[in-house]
Amino acid sequence: xxxxxxxxxxxxxxxxxxLAGALTRRNAILVLIGIELMLNAANLNLIAFWxxxxxxxxxxxxxxxxxxIAVAAAEAAVGLGLVISIHRHAHTTDLDAMNRMKx
Amino acid sequence: MSxxxxxxxxxxxxxxxxxxxLKNTVHCALALTVAFAGxxxxxxxxxxxxxxxxxxxxxxxxxxILVVFAILLTRGSETPKxxxxxxxxxxxxxxxxxxxxxLGWAVLRSTAVLPGPGGAPTAKPTVTVMDIGNALMGRYVLxxxxxxxxxxxxxxxxxxxxxxxxxxxx
Numbered sequence: 001x002x003x004x005x006x007x008x009x010x011x012x013x014x015x016x017x018x019l020a021g022a023l024t025r026r027n028a029i030l031v032l033i034g035i036e037l038m039l040n041a042a043n044l045n046l047i048a049f050w051x052x053x054x055x056x057x058x059x060x061x062x063x064x065x066x067x068x069i070a071v072a073a074a075e076a077a078v079g080l081g082l083v084i085s086i087h088r089h090a091h092t093t094d095l096d097a098m099n100r101m102k103x
Numbered sequence: 104m105s106x107x108x109x110x111x112x113x114x115x116x117x118x119x120x121x122x123x124x125l126k127n128t129v130h131c132a133l134a135l136t137v138a139f140a141g142x143x144x145x146x147x148x149x150x151x152x153x154x155x156x157x158x159x160x161x162x163x164x165x166x167x168i169l170v171v172f173a174i175l176l177t178r179g180s181e182t183p184k185x186x187x188x189x190x191x192x193x194x195x196x197x198x199x200x201x202x203x204x205x206l207g208w209a210v211l212r213s214t215a216v217l218p219g220p221g222g223a224p225t226a227k228p229t230v231t232v233m234d235i236g237n238a239l240m241g242r243y244v245l246x247x248x249x250x251x252x253x254x255x256x257x258x259x260x261x262x263x264x265x266x267x268x269x270x271x272x273x
Contacts, residue, residue: 002216002217002224003108003224004217004224005210005211005213006108006112007145007149008206008210009207009210009211010112010115010116010145012203012206012207012210013116013203014115014116014119014138014142015202015203015206016199016200016202016203016206017116017119017120017123017199018119018123019195019198019199019202020123020195020196020198020199020200021122021123022195023189023192023194023195023196023198023199024123024188024189024192024195024196025123025187025188025189026186026187026188026189027128027187029128029170029173029174029177030123030128030131030187032170033122033123033131033132033135033170034123036135036162036166037119037122037123037135037138040138040139040142040162043142043146043154043158044142044145044146047145047146047149047151047154048149050149050151051149051150051151051224051228052217052218052224052225053218053225054218054225056225056228056230057228057230057234059230059234059235059238062151062153062154062230062235063238063239063243063246065151065154066153066154066157066235067243067246067250069154069157069158069161069162070161070250070253070254071250071253072166073161073165073166073254074253074254074257074258075257076166076169076170077169077257077258077261078257078260078261078264080169080170080172080173080261080265081260081261081262081264081265082264082265083173083177084173084176084177084265085264085265087176087177088267093177095189096189096190
C-alpha cells in the first residue's frame with residue numbers, strides 16, 4: 001500500500017464518522033462538530049495530495065488547505081452564534097424541536 | 104506506512120468516534136480536541152509544518168474553545184431524557200457507511216501511481232514559511248483578500264446573530 005492510500009483511507013473514515021455524527025445526533029452543536037470533522041477530513045486529503053503530488057513546490061494543495069481552515073473557522077463562528085441565538089428564543093438545542101421558521 | 108502513521112491515525116479516528124458517540128456534550132468537545140490534535144500531527148507527518156501549526160492554533164485554540172463556550176451557554180451538557188440520537192439513526196449510519204464504502208473502493212481500486220521514479224513518493228518538499236508568505240502575497244493575494252473580507256463579515260454576522268435582544272426590540 002503506498003503512503004497516499006493510507007492517508008486517503010484515514011480521511012475517508014474521518015469523513016464518514018463526521019457524516020454519521022451530523023446525520024444522527026439531535027443536539028445542534030454536535031451536528032456542527034460532525035461538520036467540522038468532515039471539513040478536517042477534506043483538509044487531510046488536500047495536504048496528502050500536496051505532499052505526494054507531482055509539484056509540491058507550487059503549494060497548491062497547501063494553499064487550498066489554509067484557505068479551507070479559514071473558511072471553516074468562519075463557519076464555526078456563525079454556526080455556533082446561530083445555535084446560541086436559537087437557544088435564546090426556543091430554549092432548546094434539540095434539532096427535532098426546531099420546527100418553526102418564525103421565532 | 105510507518106508505525107507512527109498508524110498510531111496517529113488511530114488516535115485521530117478514536118477521537119472522532121468518541122466525539123460523535125459520547126453522550127455528554129462536554130466530553131464530545133474534549134474528544135473533538137483529541138481528533139483535531141491527531142489531524143495536526145498527521146499534517147506534521149506529511150511535512151506540512153505551517154498547516155499543522157495553523158491547525159493547532161485555529162482548531163484547538165479557537166474552534167474547540169468556541170464549541171465549549173456554546174455548550175456551556177446553551178446548557179447542552181445535560182443529557183436529554185429521550186436519547187441523544189435522532190428518531191431514525193439507522194438512515195444516517197447507512198448513508199455514512201455507504202459513502203465510506205464508495206470512497207474506500209475508489210481509493211483502493213485507483214490505478215494512479217505516485218510521480219516519483221518507479222511509483223515511489225517524491226522527495227521531501229523543502230517549503231519554508233517564507234515560500235508560503237511569498238505565495239500568499241503573490242499568486243494567491245486575491246483569495247487572501249477575499250478570505251479577509253469573509254472573516255470580517257462572519258465576525259460581524261456572528262456578533263449580530265448572537266447579540267442579546269431585549270424583549271421585542273433589537
